[in-house]
Amino acid sequence: MSLKYQVVPVTSFSQNCSIVWCDETMEAIVVDPGGDVKQLAMLIKDLGVKVVNLVLTHGHLDHVGGTEPLARELGGVNIIGPHKDDNFWLQGLENQSQMFGFPLTKALEPDQWLNDGDTIKFGHQVLNVIHTPGHTPGHVVLFSEEAKLAFVGDVLFNGSIGRTDFPKGDFDTLIASIKGKLWPLGNDVRFVPGHGPESTFGRERASNPFVADEMPLY
Numbered sequence: 001m002s003l004k005y006q007v008v009p010v011t012s013f014s015q016n017c018s019i020v021w022c023d024e025t026m027e028a029i030v031v032d033p034g035g036d037v038k039q040l041a042m043l044i045k046d047l048g049v050k051v052v053n054l055v056l057t058h059g060h061l062d063h064v065g066g067t068e069p070l071a072r073e074l075g076g077v078n079i080i081g082p083h084k085d086d087n088f089w090l091q092g093l094e095n096q097s098q099m100f101g102f103p104l105t106k107a108l109e110p111d112q113w114l115n116d117g118d119t120i121k122f123g124h125q126v127l128n129v130i131h132t133p134g135h136t137p138g139h140v141v142l143f144s145e146e147a148k149l150a151f152v153g154d155v156l157f158n159g160s161i162g163r164t165d166f167p168k169g170d171f172d173t174l175i176a177s178i179k180g181k182l183w184p185l186g187n188d189v190r191f192v193p194g195h196g197p198e199s200t201f202g203r204e205r206a207s208n209p210f211v212a213d214e215m216p217l218y
Helices: 037-047 067-073 084-091 093-100 171-185 201-207
Strands: 003-010 015-022 027-031 050-055 078-080 119-122 125-131 140-144 149-153 190-193
Touching (some): 003 037, 015 037, 015 119, 050 067, 050 119, 067 078, 140 171, 171 201
Parallel strands (some): 027 050, 149 190
Antiparallel strands (some): 003 015, 015 027, 125 140, 140 149
16 A cells, blocks of 8 residues: 555646545545646546545645635535644635635635644545644644655745745744754655645755755765
8 A cells, every 4th residue: 555646736826736645545635725626626536536635734825725616526525724823814815815816715714723743544544744834824744654755835845945925924933844843754755845846855955045954865
């Protein structure tokens, strides 16, 4: 048994939505369904997976805009995450959608908030929840210890890091989240960022100008 995933760029922001599943049971979650709901629903059907939860890493519109429509399309699956400190972003989705010219997105309250140390289970797979504030105060990262794979939202990118100039963003907090919570997971961990191509923590430690610490690549 193993963890499988497919990344689907959605919205005009090319946000990486991830369909993640257990290849033994075909139970799945969808991480950050930001939009393009019909495309996502069609792909879920084509993959033959059964989605049990929609999971949000943080409250920005390009990551959550398609969440409620997709939940309805899939027959009312639960919405979980992010950490409750991002509630103000979810309550302000209507303003966000007007500001960025997105379809009107109403305020959203998930069925369950996520806390540091929580786990998300689907089939035989387990993702650990890591609270990683800085880009937003309630941002979470999802980590599969078995697959050595992390879904990091907008905390870390290939060659860059998340913006911290939004309300309640903080640069020092973000750097502390990356160095204190992500690096200890291991240099060999691959990650799917919220935008752009995948990388590994080791590669970013060696070459990312924002967080490189001169660690050799292993």
